[in-house]
Amino acid sequence: xxxxxxxPLEYSTKQxxxxxxxxxxxxxxxxxxxxxxxxxxxxxxxxxxxxxxQSDLFILKDVLIETFxxxxxxxxxxxxxxxxxxxxxxxxxxxxxxxxxxxLGFLYYEINEFNHYIHEGLTLQTSAFGxxxxxxxxxxxxxxxxxxxxxIALIIQVVRRGITAVTxxxxxxxxxxxxxxxxxxxxxFTFVYLKGLM
Amino acid sequence: xxxHFPMNHVIGFLLSIALTLFALFxxxxxxxxxxxxxxxxxxxxxxxxxxxLIMFMHMTEGKAKVANIINISYSVFLAVxxxxxxxWILTTGHAAH
Numbered sequence: 366x367x368x369x370x371x372x373p374l375e376y377s378t379k380q381x382x383x384x385x386x387x388x389x390x391x392x393x394x395x396x397x398x399x400x401x402x403x404x405x406x407x408x409x410x411x412x413x414x415x416x417x418x419q420s421d422l423f424i425l426k427d428v429l430i431e432t433f434x435x436x437x438x439x440x441x442x443x444x445x446x447x448x449x450x451x452x453x454x455x456x457x458x459x460x461x462x463x464x465x466x467x468x469l470g471f472l473y474y475e476i477n478e479f480n481h482y483i484h485e486g487l488t489l490q491t492s493a494f495g496x497x498x499x500x501x502x503x504x505x506x507x508x509x510x511x512x513x514x515x516x517i518a519l520i521i522q523v524v525r526r527g528i529t530a531v532t533x534x535x536x537x538x539x540x541x542x543x544x545x546x547x548x549x550x551x552x553x554f555t556f557v558y559l560k561g562l563m
Numbered sequence: 564x565x566x567h568f569p570m571n572h573v574i575g576f577l578l579s580i581a582l583t584l585f586a587l588f589x590x591x592x593x594x595x596x597x598x599x600x601x602x603x604x605x606x607x608x609x610x611x612x613x614x615x616l617i618m619f620m621h622m623t624e625g626k627a628k629v630a631n632i633i634n635i636s637y638s639v640f641l642a643v644x645x646x647x648x649x650x651w652i653l654t655t656g657h658a659a660h
Contacts, residue, residue: 376625386627393638400642404649432583440576443619447569544619548612554583555608556601559590563597 373450375537377530388538392545399549402501406557412493417485419561424481428558431474432550435509438467439547446540454528457536461520464543468513475506498557505553508546515539575618582611 376382410419445460479499482488487495519539523532586604593600616622622631 382626385625386630389622389627389631390634393634396635396638397641397645400645403642404646407646407650408653429587433580436576436579436583439579439615439619440572443572443575444569447567447572451567541620544615548615551608551611551615555586555604559586559604560601563590563600 373537374452374528374530374533375449377533381530381534384534385538385541388541392541395545395549399501399504399552402497402504403552403556406497406501409493409497410561414492414494416491416495417482417487418494419557422482422485422487423558423562424478425558425562427474427478427481428554431471431478432554434467434471434474435547435550438464438471439544441467442540442543446537449528449533449536452528454523457528458520458523461516461523465513465516465520468509468516468543472506472509472513475502475509479503479506501553501557505546505549508549512539512543512546515542571618575614578614578618579611582607582614 375385441460441463445457445464448457448460479502482499487499489496489499516539519532519536523536526532586607589595589600589603589607595603616635622628622635625631
């Protein structure tokens, strides 16, 4: 906050500015993508076809663990960007690795969750609710998995090349992606889990 | 480090935790009807999303901030039309057929 006199490195070139704007436009498309999956879920959420329902399946404790893992990882990713702007490479990498570990924790719990659902008798084929729910959750999970691979690749690049205009821009973009995944999760948490358990 | 304490991020994080816990409280510890509960926790979710967009994603900074705000607002508008429109079209009036 105190050092806003100069433009942050990630905005320093025209190319960088355009890439960041382009990524925001991609996120706009992602919002619409997830909205179609949410719409499908809301329409089909009570079509159980004799299969398990939300209250048979959801375990609040596990959902809360996932929520706080992802929320904290969004915070640590913000701290990594803060350190990047302060040009502290080691602190930046520390918070990035923390983000990565929290993200992996989230993914571990989510895979367990899917396993639990299969044992409870809910698969993509069970019911319209099952298809809609697993597609929504799975699409989010795939995004997180992709984000983890992306962050690992960028850690390697920052270690080898340091904080440059190019790596700063790439890192800022992956941070936007990561925060966006938390934004989507807020709505899954509220309108799928809380609503399903109420 | 002290001089450049990331206050925005800490506030954003604490707000997000508080909103999540409030939503939990409203959902399981109050006697509102389900409909009222959904409106309240929905408002919390939207507020938390804004916290992420502005405090963590820095949506309102950089030269393209106006373009960012228009783009995201338009996407949110589309999302609302798709979600509310689908629910409306697919759950209304089928009893008559």
